Amino acid sequence: MKRNKTMIAAFALPASILFVAIFVYPVIRTVFMSFFSIQEITDSFSSWVFNGIDNYKSLMGNALYRTSWINLLKIFFLGGVITLGVSLLMAAILKSGVKLKGFWQAVIYMPNIISAVAMATMWIQYVFNSTYGFLHNFFKAIGLESLANIQWLSPDMKFTALLVSYCFGTIGHYMLIWLSGMERISPDIYEASSIDGASKVQQFFYVTMPLLRGIFKTNLTMWAISCSGFFIWSKLFSPITADTSTIVPMIYMYEKLFGAANTDSVTRDAGSAAAIGVMLCIFVVVMFFVVNKTIKDDDIEM
């Protein structure tokens, strides 16, 4: 078929223009802004003052900002193990032929359709509360006073509380992705392995797991993206001013961009906020490359 280049250009142009305007331009502008001292995100270019990598140096020299990255990495690694591990287990159980599969699938996925604000409020007020929260009442009812008296929202426990509640809300999402991968594995392979004498556990580790590498890559990349944008849960666990235990780079960026609460004079720093955005972007890109380099999914044919 003869290609009509004009037609191709005509069809591609609107989407290309939109892509450049909505994605490419903001990315370039953000990277550019990160090398300038800028107060407001909408300040005119004439008021920008070039300061090289000072925004990056100043951020990395700030203990609170470093703490925010430590928290993010803890969420990524610890939360990743919990979320991806538990969701994989749930998917394997559902795939094993458990009764009422559709019902359990819906129950596990349900937290994902509830707003994060409602979910976090529920956890803070009705699960972790030290007077009437579920954990307090439950452990008290079974006579475990020491566990009932744990103050889940105290400075030493707040991160754990945040992590557990966040993971709870995301497990269903990753479980569905695992499940979709498992559904693609041919029953013939399981049948063959059964004939060879493999138990269910052996099938999981030697058949299911290797054949889910591609899904694992997808889940890990998506987990990195969702961690880099971690904001709402942290904001709800520390609603007015940030906490050392729950602060993440997005919270720090918000405070830089719009000013912190409870201060007499609001100071804003859009240049540093842009630098944080760039660093978060680099985090996702690095994770993407690491995942792609370390996990190969093209050496097994389904």
Added chain:
Amino acid sequence: MKNMKKLLSLLLALVMILAMAACGSGDAGKESAPAQESKSGESAPVQGGGDKIYDGVKLVYWSNWEATETQGKIITEAVNEFMAETGAEVDLQFKGRTGIKEGLIPALDADQKVDMFDGQGNKSNFGDRIVPVEDLMAAADYEKDGNAAMMELCRSYYADGKTREIPYQMKGNGFLYNKALFRQAGIESVPTNWAEFEAVCQKLLDAGITPMTTDDAYTPQAFGIHLARMLGTDKVKAVVNDGLWAETPEVLTTAKAFEGLASKGYFSDLVASNAFPTGQNTEFATGMIGMYVCGTWLPNEVRNITGDSFEWGFFNYPEVDGGINGTEAMVIGCQSFAITNKCDNPEAAFALISKITRGEWDAKLAEGTLGLPIDKANTEWPEQLADAKPYFDACTEIFAVSGGLENNPNITPALKENLAKLYAGLITADQFVANMETASQA
């Protein structure tokens, strides 16, 4: 089958058209007052032509309240009356706190027409996007009915001493307390110094009442005001900005005072785990705790929990041993209005601001929100805050928020964490100072 496809195509096209129409007609406003019918973004027509003073004038007003809040409802009524009286058309848009914080400057920079707005006091970060209002105030002799301390505060935000904001809804911080519990403990007068304060705490404890609690977001308030009593607010700011925790002996003295309160059991057992607003809502407002350091907005914030029977009391932070100021110094502040540089008719905007901040509507705002009026002529303060009036009247020195202790947002998180532990008795005063010194140097 073909017909089915056609039908589906038509339906899809219809859905797309409707979706585009819905997106296109979206007003910049989050919520608009029912009376307004205008579209934002149009330039204000010149005044004149009708019988009323502002016939033909159009104002776009962004409010930091929500339409469903009491403030929002009263302001809507005031605006409606203003429109009926003056002939002006006011496009009142309720943006909420974050709407103003996040959206107003970009909107003004994008040449969006916003004539006036309200929000948290100190709008100095708006730069030349807001205009001085000194001439407008002078022409209307506006200041004669206002609170002088608030006007001074609003001027102090600007290097040239010319205010760009007009105060309303005053607020102040101190001890909010439960009068019924005080009476139950046999306490007849509020404490004015630290020894009396400790005696009050002990009496409450002896009566089986936990003296006080706080929430994570408010932990710096008591400590900061205590330290400001000893140092003054400017030196407190120097401590947090320059990391002078160990170098300033008053920090340790203050920490020891709170270590003492914690060791005597004056704080709630839950003080370390009260994530805002748990302490204020489930401990103080429910009548379980005697005192709570907070602002005068608290009675309004928890009125749905306390009901009308709660007996509110207020006293200023007591004087402390070795302090350099007394109850004449306190944390006070306000909400404020400002007029933007996009406003074509500042006189009309100022007239609307005057209407809300003076006389009847100022009184209605105070009454409806259990707030503090800004108009001197409105001498009746809400019963819940009547105790605060003498302190406001006698105030000659204004402390910064938390006495200046929250002046460094990079340190506030570490401060909150260590104060929660100090109040809970989990760390000593010496450990507090050492931890803060480490946090400042890192």
